[in-house]
Amino acid sequence: MRLPTLVALFSTLAQVRAGPCIAFDTNWNLLAFGLNGKDYNAGTSDKWASGSATNITSSGRPPFDGGNTRCYLAQFFNAIYVVDGDAANPNNLHIYDAGKKSWSTQSMTPNDFDPTSFEAILDHDTNLFYAISKGNLYSAEMAELTAAQSNAIPWTPQGAVEIDVSSPPVMSIAQNHIQFFGVPGSPAGSVPIFVIHFAFWQAGAQPMGDFPTTHGRATSLFLDSGVQQEMVFVPDDGSQTYIVNVESNTTQTMAGPSTKDADAFYFASINEIVQLASNGAVSWIPYSASDKSANSNAKWSSVANLASVAPPSSGGSPSGAGTSASGSAGGSKTTGGGAAATNKASNTASGTSPSGTGGAIRHTALGLGSALGLLGVAFSLL
Ligand SMILES: *[C@@H]1O[C@H](CO)[C@@H](O)[C@H](O)[C@H]1NC(C)=O
Numbered sequence: 001m002r003l004p005t006l007v008a009l010f011s012t013l014a015q016v017r018a019g020p021c022i023a024f025d026t027n028w029n030l031l032a033f034g035l036n037g038k039d040y041n042a043g044t045s046d047k048w049a050s051g052s053a054t055n056i057t058s059s060g061r062p063p064f065d066g067g068n069t070r071c072y073l074a075q076f077f078n079a080i081y082v083v084d085g086d087a088a089n090p091n092n093l094h095i096y097d098a099g100k101k102s103w104s105t106q107s108m109t110p111n112d113f114d115p116t117s118f119e120a121i122l123d124h125d126t127n128l129f130y131a132i133s134k135g136n137l138y139s140a141e142m143a144e145l146t147a148a149q150s151n152a153i154p155w156t157p158q159g160a161v162e163i164d165v166s167s168p169p170v171m172s173i174a175q176n177h178i179q180f181f182g183v184p185g186s187p188a189g190s191v192p193i194f195v196i197h198f199a200f201w202q203a204g205a206q207p208m209g210d211f212p213t214t215h216g217r218a219t220s221l222f223l224d225s226g227v228q229q230e231m232v233f234v235p236d237d238g239s240q241t242y243i244v245n246v247e248s249n250t251t252q253t254m255a256g257p258s259t260k261d262a263d264a265f266y267f268a269s270i271n272e273i274v275q276l277a278s279n280g281a282v283s284w285i286p287y288s289a290s291d292k293s294a295n296s297n298a299k300w301s302s303v304a305n306l307a308s309v310a311p312p313s314s315g316g317s318p319s320g321a322g323t324s325a326s327g328s329a330g331g332s333k334t335t336g337g338g339a340a341a342t343n344k345a346s347n348t349a350s351g352t353s354p355s356g357t358g359g360a361i362r363h364t365a366l367g368l369g370s371a372l373g374l375l376g377v378a379f380s381l382l
Contacts, residue, residue: 019069019085021265022276024222025098026078028269030303031056033071033082033096034064035280035310045272045284048303055309060103062086062094068115071267072122072129075222079146081122081129083115090115093153097146106148113138113155121173121220123196124228130158130178130196132169137161137194162201163192172218172231174246179208181233182215189251191244209251211235211242219266221273221287230289232273236262241273241285243295252292258283258300274303281312 020034030042032053039061040053062085072081082094093106108115113133120131122142129140137158143149163169163183170181178194183205186192190205190213216235220228221243233242238260243252254273257264263278274284282303288294 019064019066019087020276020280021064021069021071021082021085022267022274022282023071023073023080024267024269024272024274025073025080026075027098028272029098030269030272030274030282030284030306031071031080031096031098032276032282032306032310033061033080034069034085035306037064038310040306040309042282042303042306045269045286048284048305049301051305052309053303053305056101058101058103060105061096062092062103062105063088066090066116068117070120070265072120073222073267074122074127074142074145075124076127077144077146081142083118083120087116095145095148099146102147104148106145107152108140109152109154111138111155111157112136113157119169119171121171121178123173123176124220124222125176126196128196129155130171130173130194131155132161132165132171135161135165158199167215170216170218170233172233172244173220174228174231174244176227177202177246179206179218179231179244179246181211181218182213182235184213186213188213206249208244208246208249209242210253211240211244211251215262217264217266219268219273221268221289222270223289224270232266232268234264234266234275238262238264243287252295254285254287254295254298255300257285275300277312279312280310282306 022032024030028044033039038055038057041056042048042053062082064085065087066084068084070083078098080096080098084090085094086092091108091110093108095104095106118131118133120129122129127142131138138155139158140153140155163180164185167182167184172179176196179191181191183192186205189210190207192205193202195202211233212235214235216233218231218233221230222228229245229247231244233244238256240256241254257275259277259281261277265276267274271287272284273287276282283300284303285298285300
């Protein structure tokens with residue numbers, strides 16, 4: 001068996017991950033979508049320690065069964081944009097109007113953008129998406145949308161990226177600059193930058209403090225108004241939580257999440273950083289822009305009012321798929337190297353496209369056992 005086939009198998013495994021996501025609304029209520037097939041409003045952080053999050057599941061929502069589902073907050077419009085929320089219709093973007101609590105479906109013209117294999121940020125001020133898919137940069141103009149418009153919105157190609165994407169890029173927005181973590185060849189503590197307003201790739205990498213050049217997840221810290229100035233970076237090993245300030249170009253180090261999960265996602269407000277683990281567990285750590293000693297002593301804890309209504313074991317499984325949540329989590333850990341290889345493949349031009357096989361397999365009853373069995377076969381044939 002050839003290596004590409006093996007990579008495809010790993011790709012299949014990683015695609016088994018389900019599609020819940022988390023986001024804050026403009027009033028800093030924590031919203032969790034697609035946890036055991038339902039959506040919840042956990043309220044502001046003073047409500048998280050006890051009680052029950054409010055079920056906000058309503059019609060028009062996507063099924064949250066994508067392999068790469070991501071949620072973004074348009075802060076000025078109190079709207080959440082969901083990319084890859086519907087595996088059967090990956091070119092649909094879903095808009096949740098958090099004020100009206102209503103959903104609508106926006107069609108997107110892909111222009112080769114692969115919604116099942118991308119990394120993106122939503123620019124705070126222009127409400128433009130910038131995304132990397134298969135080695136190319138794309139933008140998409142969300143205007144002031146809190147509900148879908150009738151015309152499709154194009155993912156507009158902006159040319160090949162000017163950074164090494166042989167390791168999947170990790171994008172983060174602050175000060176209308178896109179910072180890229182984990183870019184091979186960047187010195188530790190340095191990030192290449194794309195300047196949005198001038199559509200310009202800054203030469204070299206900007207030193208911003210002390211963090212490793214490694215794959216991880218990033219998200220931005222918001223402010224009540226005004227442009228974002230700080231980003232959160234958590235390496236795949238979850239060893240630390242780094243806060244990178246793009247004004248002073250310095251880094252604070254906070255505790256790594258209690259759940260070490262390379263497949264976790266993060267979303268931050270002003271004073272909270274939240275982790276959604278791949279088994280659906282949601283936890284958080286408080287953050288203060290003005291109190292560094294509080295940050296260095298801060299601890300992660302569970303968002304208990306979500307756990308009480310959506311216990312973690314239920315979170316990772318797309319409705320109707322055969323894989324259990326614990327299976328997905330275990331699977332990605334067992335095959336850590338493979339998952340990394342998959343990410344790499346799916347974000348580079350030369351990589352295997354997961355759209356066909358991954359999507360199909362997600363909707364069959366292929367359990368983790370069978371997937372691991374296939375891997376065993378693959379190894380024995382090597
Ligand atoms: C921080 O980095 C940005 C981006 O390269 C740069 O424009 C800015 O001048 C730097 N700030 C300081 C204080 O070095």
